[in-house]
Amino acid sequence: xxxxxxxxxxxxxxxxxxxxxxxxxxxxxxxxxxxxxxxxxxxxxxxxxxxxxxxxxxxxxxxxxxxxxxxxxxxxxxxxxxxxxxxxxxxxxxxxxxxxxxxxxxxxxxxxxxxxxxxxxxxxxxxxxxxxxxxxxxxxxxxxxxxxxxxxxxxxxxxxxxxxxxxxxxxxxxxxxxxxxxxxxxxxxxxxxxxxxxxxxxxxxxxxxxxxxxxxxxxxxxxxxxxxxxxxxxxxxxxxxxxxxxxxxxxxxxxxxxxxxxxxxxxxxxxxxxxxxxxxxxxxxxxxxxxxxxxxxxxxxxxxxxxxxxxxxxxxxxxxxxxxxxxxxxxxxxxxxxxxx
Amino acid sequence: xxxxxxxxxxxxxxxxxxxxxxxxxxxxxxxxxxxxxxxxxxxxxxxxxxxxxxxxxxxxxxxxxxxxxxxxxxxxxxxxxxxxxxxxxxxxxxxxxxxxxxxxxxxxxxxxxxxxxxxxxxxxxxxxxxxxxxxxxxxxxxxxxxxxxxxxxxxxxxxxxxxxxxxxxxxxxxxxxxxxxxxxxxxxxxxxxxxxxxxxxxxxxxxxxxxxxxxxxxxxxxxxxxxxxxxxxxxxxxxxxxxxxxxxxxxxxxxxxxxxxxxxxxxxxxxxxxxxxxxxxxxxxxxxxxxx
Numbered sequence: 264x265x266x267x268x269x270x271x272x273x274x275x276x277x278x279x280x281x282x283x284x285x286x287x288x289x290x291x292x293x294x295x296x297x298x299x300x301x302x303x304x305x306x307x308x309x310x311x312x313x314x315x316x317x318x319x320x321x322x323x324x325x326x327x328x329x330x331x332x333x334x335x336x337x338x339x340x341x342x343x344x345x346x347x348x349x350x351x352x353x354x355x356x357x358x359x360x361x362x363x364x365x366x367x368x369x370x371x372x373x374x375x376x377x378x379x380x381x382x383x384x385x386x387x388x389x390x391x392x393x394x395x396x397x398x399x400x401x402x403x404x405x406x407x408x409x410x411x412x413x414x415x416x417x418x419x420x421x422x423x424x425x426x427x428x429x430x431x432x433x434x435x436x437x438x439x440x441x442x443x444x445x446x447x448x449x450x451x452x453x454x455x456x457x458x459x460x461x462x463x464x465x466x467x468x469x470x471x472x473x474x475x476x477x478x479x480x481x482x483x484x485x486x487x488x489x490x491x492x493x494x495x496x497x498x499x500x501x502x503x504x505x506x507x508x509x510x511x512x513x514x515x516x517x518x519x520x521x522x523x524x525x526x527x528x529x530x531x532x533x534x535x536x537x538x539x540x541x542x543x544x545x546x547x548x549x550x551x552x553x554x555x556x557x558x559x560x561x562x563x564x565x566x567x568x569x570x571x572x573x574x575x576x577x578x579x580x581x582x583x584x585x586x587x588x589x590x591x592x593x594x595x596x597x598x599x600x601x602x603x604x
Numbered sequence: 605x606x607x608x609x610x611x612x613x614x615x616x617x618x619x620x621x622x623x624x625x626x627x628x629x630x631x632x633x634x635x636x637x638x639x640x641x642x643x644x645x646x647x648x649x650x651x652x653x654x655x656x657x658x659x660x661x662x663x664x665x666x667x668x669x670x671x672x673x674x675x676x677x678x679x680x681x682x683x684x685x686x687x688x689x690x691x692x693x694x695x696x697x698x699x700x701x702x703x704x705x706x707x708x709x710x711x712x713x714x715x716x717x718x719x720x721x722x723x724x725x726x727x728x729x730x731x732x733x734x735x736x737x738x739x740x741x742x743x744x745x746x747x748x749x750x751x752x753x754x755x756x757x758x759x760x761x762x763x764x765x766x767x768x769x770x771x772x773x774x775x776x777x778x779x780x781x782x783x784x785x786x787x788x789x790x791x792x793x794x795x796x797x798x799x800x801x802x803x804x805x806x807x808x809x810x811x812x813x814x815x816x817x818x819x820x821x822x823x824x825x826x827x828x829x830x831x832x833x834x835x836x837x838x839x840x841x842x843x844x845x846x847x848x849x850x851x852x853x854x855x856x857x858x859x860x861x862x863x864x865x866x867x868x869x870x871x872x873x874x875x876x877x878x879x880x881x882x883x884x885x886x887x888x889x890x891x892x893x894x895x896x
């Protein structure tokens with residue numbers, strides 16, 4: 264699998280500091296504007312829409328996890344539904360069996376998924392491209408079956424799944440449960456997106472991307488490719504696992520059949536639509552994953568799948584490298600127009 | 605021993621389904637270098653076309669040939685209309701386009717022919733073969749047709765100029781274009797052929813799993829698994845891989861106590877992944893050596 268556009272490589276050549284500064288300040292402005300909008304929205308829209316936006320952030324986070332692995336490290340995965348499911352079940356079991364507070368389940372889910380992802384990354388080292396896709400697909404197929412597995416039923420609730428209670432806002436906070444969960448998710452999202460952005464910008468991040476662009480050259484430059492690849496697998500699973508835990512808390516229910524291979528496919532579609540190798544793009548992917556199937560359903564119930572397909576195809580025709588690629592392209596166009604020739 | 609033999613036979617019978625799908629998968633992989641997620645839905649659609657012709661009172665073989673011919677044309681049309689415009693898009697975007705095609709075919713088949721299960725006739729009859737309960741004449745016929753298709757494809761790719769041109773276009777498009785091969789049309793031809801192979805597979809599978817829009821999902825996934833196990837660069841390997849998946853799945857269900865029944869698919873996949881650990885390009889696949 265070839266990676267996404269290699270803007271990093273092009274930028275690394277000779278980057279005038281001034282340009283970098285100008286770029287970051289517009290970017291920071293945009294981020295600040297988005298955060299302000301995100302803070303205001305829950306007070307002006309209906310509570311169901313607030314709930315939907317919470318799920319958009321959850322999917323965005325899950326797609327970010329997939330993006331770290333596929334977009335930045337070039338490892339292909341169809342198994343992220345499994346990590347999402349493990350995260351969701353970790354949260355649900357901890358809340359149900361141990362009465363743990365919901366906010367403590369997130370680090371636990373993240374830790375469990377990191378370990379599982381790291382361990383899965385070890386055999387994945389030997390596989391590439393489609394062969395890795397098959398191995399991860401095996402993980403995705405196995406997960407619902409394991410969750411339904413009879414001996415584990417006291418823990419997982421079998422086919423019935425587990426129902427959990429929606430967390431109440433802390434006393435004294437004038438928000439309803441949906442709004443509180445929205446802000447909680449937003450806070451987690453901001454922390455984790457900032458973490459991912461820093462990771463990608465760091466020395467480690469460059470190593471991760473070097474492995475994607477040219478594994479042999481990366482190894483020749485002294486990067487421990489095995490270590491970085493497995494670690495990326497772990498971190499990616501961690502992100503998706505935390506998203507799964509948040510998703511379980513928001514939906515208040517986990518069942519084995521919510522975490523099938525189809526969820527992996529949705530995440531993959533979100534990744535492509537948002538932009539492979541783009542951190543903010545992941546959030547756009549979340550919007551697509553949540554809203555487009557609903558829109559298709561509303562246009563025609565019988566042909567929902569076909570309409571979804573047509574929308575997806577149109578999006579790919581218009582933005583072959585996802586929303587992020589489209590924005591990059593549009594920005595480049597605008598910039599070159601503004602300059603005197 | 606008796607039980608083992610019976611289970612292996614039954615596994616081969618299911619494996620034949622996977623093998624014929626794996627063959628179609630490898631065909632298109634050779635032509636366009638990606639896996640086609642919509643392959644199963646294309647085969648399903650072709651089978652529905654054949655069913656429609658049967659409903660109009662056509663004889664079986666006329667419907668069979670009609671469906672294969674239509675699928676061939678349809679495959680080429682899909683490539684020309686949907687995939688040629690995005691041939692330079694990133695590989696993951698093309699993958700998403702396959703998913704879109706999957707949704708379109710699945711949902712429109714359900715809309716045109718509804719989701720009720722339909723029976724599809726078999727040309728081979730369903731009497732038990734050699735007095736065995738586990739493998740019927742249809743299964744035997746299916747295995748036979750799969751092997752026959754494999755031989756024909758082998759002869760086509762090894763023995764004909766067109767087959768050589770298609771292989772050249774797939775392995776090295778630039779050089780192929782320089783020697784005058786029309787790479788774009790070779791790819792379209794690959795789509796057409798894989799749609800036709802898929803149509804044959806679909807019509808053989810339909811009598812076993814019954815005809816409905818979702819019939820191919822499981823089959824396709826295990827077809828993929830078989831193709832990858834055998835090695836994506838080798839059609840013969842894909843067929844062997846498909847049979848192997850069927851047999852492993854069946855044996856795991858029978859002989860591994862306690863967990864076997866419930867987790868047999870999981871076990872089959874774990875076995876496949878374990879095999880890939882040892883041979884990362886599939887059992888019969890070539891290892892691709894890249895130049896630094």
